[in-house]
Amino acid sequence: MARVYLEHVTKKFGNVVAVNDATLEIKDKEFLILVGPSGCGKSTTLRMVAGLEEVTEGNIYIGDTIVNDIPPKDRDIAMVFQNYALYPHMDVYNNMAFGLKLRKFPRAEIDKRVKEAAAILGIENLLKRKPKELSGGQRQRVALGRAIVREPKVFLMDEPLSNLDAKLRVQMRAELAKLHNRLQTTIIYVTHDQTEAMTMGDRIVVMKDGFIQQVGAPMEIYDHPDNVFVAGFIGSPAMNFLDAVILREDGDLWVDAKSFRVKLPLTRFETVGEYIDKEVIFGIRPEDIDDKDFVPNAPPDRIVTADIDVTEPMGSEVYLYATVGPHSFIARVDARTTARDGSSHQLVFNTDKAHLFDKKTQKAIR
Amino acid sequence: MRTGSRRSVFRRARGDSPAKRAVIHAVLILACVMSVYPFLRVVSVSLRPSNQLLSTDLALIPPGASLENYRALIFERDFTIWLWNSLVVSAASVLVGLMLAATAAYAFSRWKFPGRRQGLLFLLTTQMIPAGMLLLPIYIMVVRLKLFNTYTGMAIAYSVGSVPFSIWILKGYYDTIPRELEEAALVDGASPLVAFYRVVIPLSTPALAIAGLFSFMTAWNDYMMARVMLQKPNMFTWPVGFQKLMDQFQTAWGQFAAASVLVAIPALALFLYSSKWLVSGMTLGGVKE
Ligand SMILES: Nc1ncnc2c1ncn2[C@@H]1O[C@H](COP(=O)(O)OP(=O)(O)O)[C@@H](O)[C@H]1O
Ligand SMILES: [Mg+2]
Numbered sequence: 001m002a003r004v005y006l007e008h009v010t011k012k013f014g015n016v017v018a019v020n021d022a023t024l025e026i027k028d029k030e031f032l033i034l035v036g037p038s039g040c041g042k043s044t045t046l047r048m049v050a051g052l053e054e055v056t057e058g059n060i061y062i063g064d065t066i067v068n069d070i071p072p073k074d075r076d077i078a079m080v081f082q083n084y085a086l087y088p089h090m091d092v093y094n095n096m097a098f099g100l101k102l103r104k105f106p107r108a109e110i111d112k113r114v115k116e117a118a119a120i121l122g123i124e125n126l127l128k129r130k131p132k133e134l135s136g137g138q139r140q141r142v143a144l145g146r147a148i149v150r151e152p153k154v155f156l157m158d159e160p161l162s163n164l165d166a167k168l169r170v171q172m173r174a175e176l177a178k179l180h181n182r183l184q185t186t187i188i189y190v191t192h193d194q195t196e197a198m199t200m201g202d203r204i205v206v207m208k209d210g211f212i213q214q215v216g217a218p219m220e221i222y223d224h225p226d227n228v229f230v231a232g233f234i235g236s237p238a239m240n241f242l243d244a245v246i247l248r249e250d251g252d253l254w255v256d257a258k259s260f261r262v263k264l265p266l267t268r269f270e271t272v273g274e275y276i277d278k279e280v281i282f283g284i285r286p287e288d289i290d291d292k293d294f295v296p297n298a299p300p301d302r303i304v305t306a307d308i309d310v311t312e313p314m315g316s317e318v319y320l321y322a323t324v325g326p327h328s329f330i331a332r333v334d335a336r337t338t339a340r341d342g343s344s345h346q347l348v349f350n351t352d353k354a355h356l357f358d359k360k361t362q363k364a365i366r
Numbered sequence: 367m368r369t370g371s372r373r374s375v376f377r378r379a380r381g382d383s384p385a386k387r388a389v390i391h392a393v394l395i396l397a398c399v400m401s402v403y404p405f406l407r408v409v410s411v412s413l414r415p416s417n418q419l420l421s422t423d424l425a426l427i428p429p430g431a432s433l434e435n436y437r438a439l440i441f442e443r444d445f446t447i448w449l450w451n452s453l454v455v456s457a458a459s460v461l462v463g464l465m466l467a468a469t470a471a472y473a474f475s476r477w478k479f480p481g482r483r484q485g486l487l488f489l490l491t492t493q494m495i496p497a498g499m500l501l502l503p504i505y506i507m508v509v510r511l512k513l514f515n516t517y518t519g520m521a522i523a524y525s526v527g528s529v530p531f532s533i534w535i536l537k538g539y540y541d542t543i544p545r546e547l548e549e550a551a552l553v554d555g556a557s558p559l560v561a562f563y564r565v566v567i568p569l570s571t572p573a574l575a576i577a578g579l580f581s582f583m584t585a586w587n588d589y590m591m592a593r594v595m596l597q598k599p600n601m602f603t604w605p606v607g608f609q610k611l612m613d614q615f616q617t618a619w620g621q622f623a624a625a626s627v628l629v630a631i632p633a634l635a636l637f638l639y640s641s642k643w644l645v646s647g648m649t650l651g652g653v654k655e
Contacts, residue, residue: 050549050553051552051553052552052553072553073553073554073557078554079549079550079553081546081549083544083546085544085546085550086550087547087550087565088547089565089568089569098551098554098564099553099554099555102556102560146550146554150554
């Protein structure tokens with residue numbers, strides 16, 4: 001059993017509160033992603049689980065044991081560092097065997113485990129090399145191998161892919177997910193890259209300024225962000241935010257952004273009651289704004305005529321950088337669009353997917 | 367064709383013109399000759415039979431060359447005892463000095479504690495005190511500790527001199543070793559002490575070699591401290607012993623030269639041996655910057 005549980009965990013460095021009252025349960029065999037901008041406290045959280053940083057307040061459990069005062073070596077965890085941290089004076093074999101040797105495993109067992117891990121990672125032919133004779137991708141694999149041979153209760157990974165080039169990163173993303181299926185262990189994975197978070201994890205924890213913002217499955221967070229920060233951080237290109245007022249007219253609900261207005265679905269009545277005639281933040285993802293030419297029977301009360309500043313063809317689709325009055329936003333539309341730089345074009349807002357946020361608290365209106 | 371390609375190889379190696387290279391080589395060769403020549407003269411003197419000691423002959427191998435001086439030195443004097451004493455004392459001060467410096471430097475490099483900055487500065491200021499000033503206090507301490515005329519006393523006295531320098535060298539080197547390497551070891555199952563000697567120490571060999579050489583040469587070449595601290599002739603280190611070759615009615619210059627040649631050998635061997643540890647760049651590749 002390798003559940004990890006953080007109970008009201010706080011970490012202070014002098015006056016800096018790196019992690020603020022974090023409570024979080026990581027289930028056995030779960031692939032959990034900690035994601036957030038740089039400096040938000042992800043690494044600190046991970047390092048507290050590893051035992052490399054002391055907890056200022058609160059408790060950390062691994063299994064059913066409080067590990068606050070247990071040194072890293074006795075926590076039965078393995079860690080993959082962002083810069084790999086391979087031992088430069090040892091060859092690949094000994095880098096992987098080091099942890100087992102320290103734990104006094106029999107020689108035959110060490111050999112078996114190292115060779116198995118090397119086979120899984122496809123690095124059998126590198127075992128005699130020193131780290132400096134390896135490419136970035138190969139070092140990455142050795143770092144993973146060093147963790148795998150230990151067969152620990154929990155894997156901790158701190159931005160393990162961020163030093164790889166883009167192509168290798170995409171490939172390793174899939175391989176890590178596969179590896180997790182194969183090893184069936186708990187993984188806590190830190191990244192600042194929302195794409196990694198969306199594609200790899202069972203659940204995502206979004207952090208900002210030391211606070212946990214939201215915890216949930218990737219699509220749950222994508223579809224139902226709790227606040228403006230999460231909404232803007234998860235998803236690429238980011239969600240558009242426009243200042244607007246909610247209006248009620250003749251039994252209909254409108255989002256009025258001054259220079260244009262679009263109708264909201266009636267189902268929103270239940271949630272927006274107290275916000276009628278008040279200012280809110282209207283959020284809509286780029287893929288929920290379409291080119292009218294490709295939406296048959298688009299309801300006229302959701303059509304907006306926008307000035308197109310820039311078109312960015314991505315191949316399978318086109319990003320339109322559009323303006324209406326004071327508002328700018330991005331739309332992700334069909335690749336066949338006839339919109340051109342400097343032209344004016346009709347766009348459809350799919351307000352069924354609209355997000356509304358309280359202007360003051362930045363929280364989602366639900 | 368062939369010369370053309372060879373010239374291009376040289377070009378690639380250094381962008382200097384042939385004339386400039388010639389000058390550089392000339393200067394280097396001259397410097398080599400100037401530093402090696404006195405040593406060769408000493409070798410030459412050591413080979414002279416005693417009746418030609420004051421000869422002004424400049425031949426490197428003198429007429430009638432013999433190993434008589436070496437024989438006399440080794441079998442009729444206490445030279446081997448002096449050499450042995452020097453070796454023991456020097457090796458002991460390297461060992462004691464490195465052990466103290468390696469651990470102290472680690473603390474200075476890795477932990478924040480009150481007095482850390484002041485401590486480092488203090489170590490530096492000790493290096494500015496002339497060695498002569500330390501003679502008396504160290505003498506008194508060694509006598510009080512009843513370590514007068516002992517290897518231990520000498521080793522401690524020499525370590526005191528070289529440890530501050532070694533700490534600075536090692537601390538500077540540890541600072542360049544990424545902390546993640548030790549953290550990886552801690553997670554892998556090492557205690558902090560094990561992480562230190564299984565990861566940090568093996569990676570610090572260039573700095574350890576420099577600090578070790580420095581400690582060795584400090585002890586090996588010292589005359590003043592040994593003169594004060596060693597009274598029993600069977601404890602003499604070679605610099606004190608050499609004095610014995612001079613202070614009889616006449617100086618045995620031939621033996622003196624022979625002894626000089628012999629004591630140069632251990633130091634030379636140590637330099638050659640440690641040069642392989644001086645290769646830096648060991649930490650390359652372990653972490654990605
Ligand atoms: N050893 C430390 N000493 C002081 N402040 C630190 C230390 N480690 C991290 N911090 C601070 O704690 C905050 C969180 O850091 P970190 O967990 O490394 O962020 P992330 O990994 O999310 O980029 C930052 O403001 C950082 O400056
Ligand atoms: Mg980090």
